[in-house]
Amino acid sequence: xxxxxxxxxxxxxxxxxxxxxxxxxxxxxxxxxxxxxxxxxxxxxxxxxxxxxxxxxxxxxxxxxxxxxxxxxxxxxxxxxxxxxxxxxxxxxxxxxxxxxxxxxxxxxxxxxxxxxxxxxxxxxxxxxxxxxxxxxxxxxxxxxxxxxxxxxxxxxxxxxxxxxxxxxxxxxxxxxxxxxxxxxxxxxxxxxxxxx
Amino acid sequence: xxxxxxxxxxxxxxxxxxxxxxxxxxxxxxxxxxxxxxxxxxxxxxxxxxxxxxxxxxxxxxxxxxxxxxxxxxxxxxxxxxxxxxxxxxxxxxxxxxxxxxxxxxxxxxxxxxxxxxxxxxxxxxxxxxxxxxxxxxxxxxxxxxxxxxxxxxxxxxxxxxxxxxxxxxxxxxxxxxxxxxxxxxxxxxxxxxxxxxxxxxxxxxxxxxxxxxxxxxxxxxxxxxxxxxxxxxxxxxxxxxxxxxxxxxxxxxxxxxxxxxxxxxxxxxxxxxxxxx
Numbered sequence: 001x002x003x004x005x006x007x008x009x010x011x012x013x014x015x016x017x018x019x020x021x022x023x024x025x026x027x028x029x030x031x032x033x034x035x036x037x038x039x040x041x042x043x044x045x046x047x048x049x050x051x052x053x054x055x056x057x058x059x060x061x062x063x064x065x066x067x068x069x070x071x072x073x074x075x076x077x078x079x080x081x082x083x084x085x086x087x088x089x090x091x092x093x094x095x096x097x098x099x100x101x102x103x104x105x106x107x108x109x110x111x112x113x114x115x116x117x118x119x120x121x122x123x124x125x126x127x128x129x130x131x132x133x134x135x136x137x138x139x140x141x142x143x144x145x146x147x148x149x150x151x152x153x154x155x156x157x158x159x160x161x162x163x164x165x166x167x168x169x170x171x172x173x174x175x176x177x178x179x180x181x182x183x184x185x186x187x188x189x190x191x192x193x194x195x196x197x
Numbered sequence: 198x199x200x201x202x203x204x205x206x207x208x209x210x211x212x213x214x215x216x217x218x219x220x221x222x223x224x225x226x227x228x229x230x231x232x233x234x235x236x237x238x239x240x241x242x243x244x245x246x247x248x249x250x251x252x253x254x255x256x257x258x259x260x261x262x263x264x265x266x267x268x269x270x271x272x273x274x275x276x277x278x279x280x281x282x283x284x285x286x287x288x289x290x291x292x293x294x295x296x297x298x299x300x301x302x303x304x305x306x307x308x309x310x311x312x313x314x315x316x317x318x319x320x321x322x323x324x325x326x327x328x329x330x331x332x333x334x335x336x337x338x339x340x341x342x343x344x345x346x347x348x349x350x351x352x353x354x355x356x357x358x359x360x361x362x363x364x365x366x367x368x369x370x371x372x373x374x375x376x377x378x379x380x381x382x383x384x385x386x387x388x389x390x391x392x393x394x395x396x397x398x399x400x401x402x403x404x405x406x407x408x409x410x411x412x413x414x415x416x417x418x419x420x421x422x423x424x425x426x427x428x429x430x431x432x433x434x435x436x437x438x439x440x441x442x443x444x445x446x447x448x449x450x451x452x453x454x455x456x457x458x459x460x461x462x463x464x465x466x467x468x469x470x471x472x473x474x475x
Contacts, residue, residue, distance in 0.1 A: 080211075084219070087220075091226055098231075
């Protein structure tokens with residue numbers, strides 16, 4: 001179980017592998033299947049998710065603890081977080097586009113896709129649910145997003161090879177992708193016993 | 198839990214304030230950070246069809262528009278838009294465009310349920326892939342159109358319909374040659390043919406003559422009558438199937454008259470493939 005008592009390294013590993021957001025929690029499957037056709041695009045998507053997720057938690061954590069909690073409006077966090085995250089992703093997109101055009105070209109097309117991606121929202125919620133302080137929230141979020149990156153890149157690598165395999169035509173495309181994902185998920189279950197987490 | 202009007206007002210105000218602050222933040226920062234979009238890119242995007250079919254080989258219409266802006270790619274890349282879009286793109290880019298042959302998808306089977314002999318009654322998953330896995334489909338002919346509409350579902354332009362006879366037909370007026378149906382058909386029945394080609398072999402049966410005659414009264418039996426009668430030598434029988442060389446064919450229609458199986462068809466000039474089949 002996640003808590004403030006764990007050290008940073010364990011939080012990172014637990015978020016990345018043991019509770020991998022895609023393969024164990026089954027969150028953000030839409031982008032997992034949608035943007036995993038090639039390693040190249042999945043790396044772009046993974047980088048964008050890391051960036052957006054860390055930024056989203058960095059802004060939503062203060063909004064929750066300094067705005068919603070004092071006003072006793074914790075139940076509004078879904079609406080408030082979507083608002084916050086959507087705003088800041090837009091800001092980031094503008095900022096990157098202006099300041100770092102090459103970076104924008106590399107991951108710009110993915111940014112709008114993850115404005116309200118469920119994984120981004122989930123990471124922000126989980127930090128609150130686990131009552132993590134700000135620093136640990138950031139570490140946790142980095143772990144979650146790294147987990148997303150690892151899972152989607154591995155998945156894309158497998159899918160690229162599966163494309164050449166003689167898959168029965170009934171299973172071609174998404175069906176075999178789902179089977180692949182489920183096998184990967186089983187493999188990730190192996191991390192469950194790690195460190196007794 | 199007791200909810201007072203005050204709570205509702207607070208909740209309402211809190212989100213309203215939050216939203217207003219963020220909106221203000223966005224609009225202020227937009228003033229400082231706005232980047233003007235490339236006007237050329239937007240112009241190209243307004244010309245392209247915008248259905249993101251991917252037939253050009255890029256990630257959607259935007260991907261193709263970007264290569265047009267950056268690398269000055271050929272304006273003929275958009276298969277879906279065809280010559281109209283190519284001409285407009287070329288005009289926008291200030292280059293001339295070579296006339297390209299317009300293609301249209303054609304389903305090479307004319308043996309509907311009334312004509313084709315059936316092996317069994319197929320009841321199952323409503324797609325051609327599933328049906329063709331079950332003893333090679335419900336038709337006796339292992340090459341014929343299954344008619345469960347797998348091509349219909351992939352067509353981004355609604356150009357394909359399945360007739361009452363259970364045959365897929367392409368409306369050549371709507372077809373934009375994206376070739377998605379070509380990939381979707383488990384029988385490989387759909388091919389791209391020149392739009393002005395009116396003489397077509399409406400069969401893909403590769404069986405030998407006797408067997409072909411047994412399974413379907415409209416199957417090509419590889420009798421070579423068309424091959425012998427063609428004045429332009431445009432037809433050859435390859436692998437038990439007549440194949441027309443569209444470059445040589447003059448659309449004289451002699452083969453259509455001579456074909457004993459009626460598997461070569463002549464479409465009246467100007468009439469769509471769909472209208473002929475209906």
